[in-house]
Amino acid sequence: MSEFKLINILNSKKITKEILVPIGDDASILKFGNKNMVVTMDSLNVNTHFSDLESPEVIGYKSLAVNISDLAAMGALPKYALLSLTIDKKDRLNWIKKFNIGFKKLSKKYNIQLIGGDMNKGPISISITLFGETDNKFLQRENAAVGDDIWVSGFIGESFLGFMKKNNANFKIGNNCLNEFIKKHDYPVPRVELGLKIKQFSSTCIDVSDGLLLDLQRILKQSTVGADIFLDKIPIPKKVKKDCNKNISLFFNLITGGEDYELLFTSNKKYRNRIMHLSQKLKIKLTPIGEVKKHKSLRIFDKDLKKLNLPNKLGYDHF
Ligand code: ADP
Ligand code: MG
Secondary structure, three states: OOOHHHHHHHHOOOOOOOOOEEEOOOOOOEEEEOOOEEEEEEEEEOOOOOOOOOOHHHHHHHHHHHHHHHHHHHHHEEEEEEEEEEOOOOHHHHHHHHHHHHHHHHHHHHOOEEEEEEEOOOEEEEEEEEEEEEOOOOOOOOOOOOEEEEEEOOOOOOHHHHHHHHHHHOOEEOEEEOHHHHHHHHHHOOOOOHHHHHHOOOOEEOOOOOOOHHHHHHHHHOOOOOOEEHHHHOOOOHHHHHHHHHHHHHHHHHHOOOOOEEEEEOOHHHHHHHHHHHHHHHHEEEEEEEEEEEEOEEEEEEOOEEEEOOOOOOOOOOO
């Protein structure tokens, strides 16, 4: 059973004119007069997304970050949030104060106004509904064209390394201590500015939440195309590059681990220079990692252009 199959049971087929983007993308888009409202919802649950020992500040920050990232992937600007908090019986006054510090770090940065929510008792769970806006140009998962370049922002796998280190202080790759990646795991920076800018050049976009390969496959499926990806082009952290090149399963762990919250997007080749220029202007690394293809599969090649077998799991699936 996969998450995709379960969601498909619920998927309502009826689409009215006002629903510009229905179920199936990073967020939905609704037409309201002359404006387009973009809405997304994501939840974090204790023992699934974080342990009971996790810092409430990190939880507050991350629960908003993952939602902002979904709006960034649509090329939208976040504006208003609803927050549903479920907390257990313990005295959680301090917990909520600290949660709020993390939440506010991001809501202030993006000028997001909390407009309501809900409070419940039970195992800790945070659910956020985030509203944003966009003009008539926005990014979906379904318009990748054969020949498009496939780009990714930042580095992939930092969050995986941070997660491993956080859960096992002895975790090492080569002689690297990897402590700096914990911050990348705890405080991912959603790519709002990038989403707003690249929409003029891009045919599709998704945020890398569940793993580079799985999220790329979502674009491919919804666009009914395939892709060729080149392993040595994928921007993994320099510190572990040598080790990953020697150990393919470690490399695959980095690109299927997820929680990178980088943007993965496709663009016509004619925009290459402009995208590189944008990368310099925003000071965000942007890397072309492959090409959209007519064949319908996802293929990965090593530096000698040898086709590799895909790993069994392309990314994180809850079920
Ligand atoms: P993301 O990882 O970008 O947050 P998800 O994988 O959570 O996206 O969801 C994929 C799509 O399925 C989204 O469009 C989401 O709105 C929709 N979806 C997920 N769960 C449900 C549900 N319980 N009912 C209706 N739609 C859902
Ligand atoms: Mg998403």
